[in-house]
Amino acid sequence: MSSILESVNKRTQLVGQNRLELLLFKLNGRQRFGINVFKVKEVLQCPPLTGLPKLNPFVRGVAHIRGQTISVIDLSAATGGRPIEDTANCFIIISEYNRSVQGFLVKSVERIINMNWEAILPPPQGAGRYSYLTAVTEIEGELVEILDVEKILDEISPVKTKISQEVDEKLTIDRERHFHIMVIDDSAVARKQIIRALESLSLQIDTAKDGREALEKLKSVAAEMDNVATEIPLIISDIEMPEMDGYTLTAEIRDNPKLKDIKVVLHTSLSGVFNQAMVEKVGANDFIAKFNPDELAAAVNKHLSL
Incomplete structure (x- = not known):
């Protein structure tokens, strides 16, 4: 696991040439998910979380990491699944989307794989859990789902869209x-x-x-x-x-x-x-x-x- 965590910072500069690197992780169950390494700042064992009043129910709490207070979102609950239990034995993926830094609570983190964007396909048509997918791909015969993080974040904290x-x-x-x-x-x-x-x-x-x-x-x-x-x-x-x-x-x-x-x-x-x-x-x-x-x-x- 330490090698995965150490490699994230070293591999966040891959851009262009229609390629990307995916960090694979799991929530509850066997399904694998992926997030572009380029959006990942670091991965770490979930620290103690502090609950605050009036937090969105999908936000499990805030963590104090390297001088920052970061909201930690339960990705499983936010996409309609069961909340992740036993946070002390889970991980958080610290990422930066839309000018803000947040943590995504996941059950386990596996490895990083190099992909071509041509192998990343639009999700199948349908409702249910697929409504939170922005893409899918196949790795070693298994479907890997790439979540629409912008949709998840917009549901938790909608962005301002009106011009001043x-x-x-x-x-x-x-x-x-x-x-x-x-x-x-x-x-x-x-x-x-x-x-x-x-x-x-x-x-x-x-x-x-x-x-x-x-x-x-x-x-x-x-x-x-x-x-x-x-x-x-x-x-x-x-x-x-x-x-x-x-x-x-x-x-x-x-x-x-x-x-x-x-x-x-x-x-x-x-x-x-x-x-x-x-x-x-x-x-x-x-x-x-x-x-x-x-x-x-x-x-x-x-x-x-x-």
């Missing part, structure tokens, strides 16, 4: 033009957050759930015109997505003569640890850490007002 009046009054975008943009994110919750944040800009917004679907849609438009940017001048894309990540999508857009003029804003929960060199290498126009509606609106305004 101060920022809205400074926007210079011509709202009468009803610009057509595309929003790409594997999380349905994240897509809805972006749409709500931008609704006052009078945009036509198309969506895609991953980079491959987005590229197919863009190529379909390209079949009808020489410069797709005249129709879709801007896309807002997550980085981590099944089948094709945002870096690869951006590189594909830049390599296609009919798509290359589209402005690309990478919008990701990889706050604080993103690789600026990679953003520049693939030719993205901007990077924004999720989720701040004012910053998102300002970026859209900048790229559509040029």
